Amino acid sequence: MTAPNDVALAKLADLTRRDLPEVLADLRRLVELETPSDDKALLDAGLAEIETWLGERLGPPDAQVRHDGGANGDILELHYRGSAGTAAPDVLLVCHYDTVWPEGTLAEWPVEIDGDRFTGPGCFDMKAGLVQGVWALRELRELGLPHPGVRLLLNGDEEVGSPASRPYIERASADVIATLILEPSRDGKLKTRRKGMGLFDITTHGIESHAGLDPTAGASAVHAIAELVPALTALADPARGTTVNVGVISGGTGRNVVAGRAQCLVDFRVQDPEEMPRIDAGLAALTVSDPRVKVEIGGGWNRPPLNPNPASDRLLALAHEVAAGLGTELGEAAVGGASDGNFVAALGRPVLDGLGGVGAGPHSRDEHILVSGTPHQIALVGGLMTRLATG
DSSP states (O other): OOOHHHHHHHHHHHHHHHTHHHHHHHHHHHHTSOOBTTOHHHHHHHHHHHHHHHHHHHOSOSEEEEEOOTTSEEEEEEEEOOOTTOOSOOEEEEEEOOBSOOTTHHHHSOOEEETTEEEOTTIIIIIHHHHHHHHHHHHHHHHTOOOOOEEEEEEEOGGGTOTTTHHHHHHHTTTOSEEEEOOOOBTTBEEEEEOEEEEEEEEEEOBOEETTTOGGGOBOHHHHHHHHHHHHHTTOBGGGTBEEEEEEEEEOSOTTEEOSEEEEEEEEEESSTTHHHHHHHHHHTOOOSOTTSEEEEEEEEEEOOBOOOHHHHHHHHHHHHHHHHTTOOOOEEEESOOOTHHHHHHTTOOEEEOOSOOEEOTTSTTOEEEGGGHHHHHHHHHHHHHHHHTO
């Protein structure tokens, strides 16, 4: 005999397939809002349109607050009351509405649906996740299925490290039953491990002089950076999941000038949190052969790693049960990229990441979602919420 939970999941799956054309229309609407992380005016306009859309799909929220993001996109927190009689704590859905794509991208790369591929800037990372999360709640309401209260947090600075939104994410995740990060999936798999990320700026300050007339009077900042690059890359430990990339080097003013200043921008990725203090110590110990050159370390750790914790393990087990009820097997993936889920996991709180679109090509012109994978992802999020409401 089919279990009641499986009956509810089957109804949910049927409804998501029925409503797929409307879901795709909503996704087109959001993708056609250009919301680059570095354009405050476009981010404000995009968030205003998203608010309008949310009102159309879910009605007015029971509570709403908007936080100033400074130079970045604002943070919008909305609360939707749970179903009648549900005593479970709220669920937090985290979605970012900023993208890496500059203004004008749509003019040369318009939204297109070709067979199973939906393409457009920001569709996969991560406007599909936002649309799917909203439709999951909408479908639960239509079916009259139990669900917890939903806190929806939208931030406009994730692609630049969430400098303004991090404290709001950490606060919002403190007393919820689960935080669901609707970032893209990895081929339909949840992202159960993410690397932590450190973004450091190494600057050398030398002494300028004429390279031909008085070369020894100078102390080259460029030569010093060249010395430091091998020392930086030596901090990598691939066996422990630690990688180092010196991505940009700049400095000097002319070929016949001993450089007075140079800089390199370095990206560190770590899976083991114990690697962070080791890297810090290695950076603090950097020296160059010319004592006249000063080494300055700027930047810092952007996100801690996301690793499994007991609270997330219990949530993951529930997600596997929901997927099985939908007739699928839920996969898990470890990825090098970071997300807002890293902040929540590092606090030992229950979080699932990678519940968003099924597709590929984030941050590239191949960015797309698979239309066929969309109903399942909506049903998965909706199924999780109704199971959390019923214990």
